[in-house]
Every structure is written in structure tokens, then in C-alpha cells.
Amino acid sequence: MSKSLKRVKAALEAAGVEVDLREMAAETRTAAQAAAAADCALDQIVKSIIFRGETSGHVRLFLTAGGNQVCADKASELAGEPLGRADANLVRAETGFAIGGVSPVGHINPVTAFLDPRILEFDLVWAAAGTPRHIFSIAPGELHRLTGAEIADFTE
Secondary structure (H helix, E strand, C coil): CCHHHHHHHHHHHHCCCCCEEEECCCCCCCHHHHHHHHCCCHHHEEEEEEEEECCCCCEEEEEEECCCCECHHHHHHHHCCCEEECCHHHHHHHHCCCCCCCCCCCCCCCCEEEECHHHHHCCCEEEECCCCCEEEEECHHHHHHHHCCEECCCEC
16 A cells, blocks of 8 residues: 555544545546546546645645636635646645645645635545545545635636
8 A cells, every 4th residue: 555545544544534445447637537437426526736836835735626627816816825836746745645646635744725615515525545546535524624625716
């Protein structure tokens, strides 16, 4: 089991949250791939979109429904600084995850996070579990509680 997957499992267990954590036969790097693998609606996939704060140099995490796109201007306003592309090295250094497997939980450092309200419209959502082939299902309210993310409108 990868270190990343172990961290996600440990974070969920420490929070007392039981989830359906699955290893998929195919990659789940994209929301469309994950939705097909989980046999759910595209918007039930929680995308972990990472930006780099241009002033702080730290990452900001935007948890958005699979079919939504992050609006850079709205995201920058929420973050309180201009945001830019976070490269793979920064994402791994700050979250502990590789791009394509960034989980909403189990980061190696605290991460400022924002949550798309569309996610809260479902009974169950699916998110990356630290690898490109592992996902887990969770109630949106539990996800919000675990991440401490600010619920905000940041999509186009």
C-alpha cells in the first residue's frame, strides 16, 4: 500500500469516518474516469484543484464538483492573493500527493481549502484517495467537516 493511500486511510479512521475505499481497475485521474469507475454522476466526483498563491507561494485547494470549472478570478478573490499554476513538485511538497491522486484529506501540511456548494447537493460523493487508482465515497457534510473547507462560490 502506498504512503499516500495509508495517509488518507489514517486520516479517515482518525476522524471516525467509515468510507467505501476502492481500488479501481482503471485510472481515476480525471473526473470523467472516476465517475465511470464509480458508476455515478460526474458532479458526484470531488475534484481537488490546486493553485499556487503568487504572494504566499503556498497551495490553495479548491474542492469542486466534477462537472464544474474553477473561475480563476473568483478563486483569487477568495484566497486573498493572485493564484497561478501549481507545479507537480509544489503540490507534492505541500500536500504529499502526486497530481492525479490529490485527496481532500491526509495532507502532510495544513492546506487552505474551499468547497463548491454543488457538492453538498448529493447524498454521497467520491474523491481521490491518494493514488490515481483509489477513490472513496463520503457524505458531503462529513467531507466538509473533515477538510474545514470554506463553502464558497468559485466556479464559472
